[in-house]
Amino acid sequence: MQTITPRDLFTALAQETRLRCLLLLATHGELCVCELTHATGIAQPHISRHLAQLRELGLVQDRREGVWMHYRLYPDLPDWIRTILRETGAVAVTQRPFIDDARTLATLTHRPERVTLPAPLVAMPHVSHLVPNHPQQLEPEPAMSERVYNVLFLCTGNSARSILAERMLDRWGNRHFRGFSAGSHPKGAVHPLALELLRRNNYLTDGLRSKDWAEFAQPDAPVMDFVFTVCDQAAGEVCPVWPGQPMTAHWGLPDPAAVEGDAVTRMMAFRTAFRELENRIKIFTALPLKSLDRLKLQRELDRIGTTQAPAPTAADA
Numbered sequence: 001m002q003t004i005t006p007r008d009l010f011t012a013l014a015q016e017t018r019l020r021c022l023l024l025l026a027t028h029g030e031l032c033v034c035e036l037t038h039a040t041g042i043a044q045p046h047i048s049r050h051l052a053q054l055r056e057l058g059l060v061q062d063r064r065e066g067v068w069m070h071y072r073l074y075p076d077l078p079d080w081i082r083t084i085l086r087e088t089g090a091v092a093v094t095q096r097p098f099i100d101d102a103r104t105l106a107t108l109t110h111r112p113e114r115v116t117l118p119a120p121l122v123a124m125p126h127v128s129h130l131v132p133n134h135p136q137q138l139e140p141e142p143a144m145s146e147r148v149y150n151v152l153f154l155c156t157g158n159s160a161r162s163i164l165a166e167r168m169l170d171r172w173g174n175r176h177f178r179g180f181s182a183g184s185h186p187k188g189a190v191h192p193l194a195l196e197l198l199r200r201n202n203y204l205t206d207g208l209r210s211k212d213w214a215e216f217a218q219p220d221a222p223v224m225d226f227v228f229t230v231c232d233q234a235a236g237e238v239c240p241v242w243p244g245q246p247m248t249a250h251w252g253l254p255d256p257a258a259v260e261g262d263a264v265t266r267m268m269a270f271r272t273a274f275r276e277l278e279n280r281i282k283i284f285t286a287l288p289l290k291s292l293d294r295l296k297l298q299r300e301l302d303r304i305g306t307t308q309a310p311a312p313t314a315a316d317a
Contacts, residue, residue: 012057018054023085156185164197225247228250229249251305
């Protein structure tokens with residue numbers, strides 16, 4: 001095993017995808033690429049690339065069994081590295097996105113069977129699901145409200161930004177939020193690059209369609225708890241009267257569908273919108289809704305609309 005310096009370790013931990021993979025391996029002993037992809041929602045080529053970097057560094061090792069490529073922490077890691085991973089994991093696994101990764105992993109069916117597993121380096125608290133075929137009994141998550149919040153995302157054409165936000169909320173909402181989208185002047189079709197980007201990031205695209213916001217003002221429509229506009233034009237239009245008096249906020253972003261240029265330029269515009277929306281939705285779904293009064297919650301919703309996602313690193317490209 002090569003010598004790992006503190007600089008090597010902290011460089012690895014500073015990249016979120018690598019950190020999430022390391023913590024999943026530390027809490028579950030061993031996982032295959034498909035399990036890591038499912039848990040994190042990150043495309044398989046990106047997961048494989050980061051795992052290769054961790055393997056080359058000497059933090060993880062792999063083994064092939066049939067069609068499965070399995071990864072685990074390197075068994076002979078120095079004590080100082082194991083201590084850092086253990087202490088980091090003890091804190092991180094109670095926070096997002098790490099707790100969500102464990103919950104999502106527990107929903108995966110048809111996982112590869114394993115006769116033995118290495119002992120987890122970090123205990124996994126506060127997870128409501130048991131991981132199939134794993135010997136460790138996980139402590140149940142404290143009871144939460146079973147209420148599901150309906151959230152409507154609006155833009156003019158309902159072909160790109162609002163579509164992305166609808167599907168993102170379904171993932172990051174962890175079954176406590178349900179996403180919808182509509183437009184004031186719907187295009188009638190979802191933009192092909194929006195669908196491509198969702199598929200690249202392992203989002204399901206079945207059932208997505210461009211629709212008029214009047215659908216959600218009907219008496220039999222789902223009652224919304226929140227309505228967010230994601231384009232300036234829709235924010236300036238007169239909206240229908242929404243049943244239930246939902247809370248509203250403006251989360252405006254430039255329209256990626258309006259960007260002209262070559263294929264790379266247009267896809268970069270969609271990736272920027274994707275990154276910004278995902279950042280805001282993660283913040284929103286982490287809000288302690290039950291403990292915020294309406295005035296404080298409105299301030300938080302407005303603040304989210306002004307936040308900007310961290311600039312992507314070369315490793316995220």
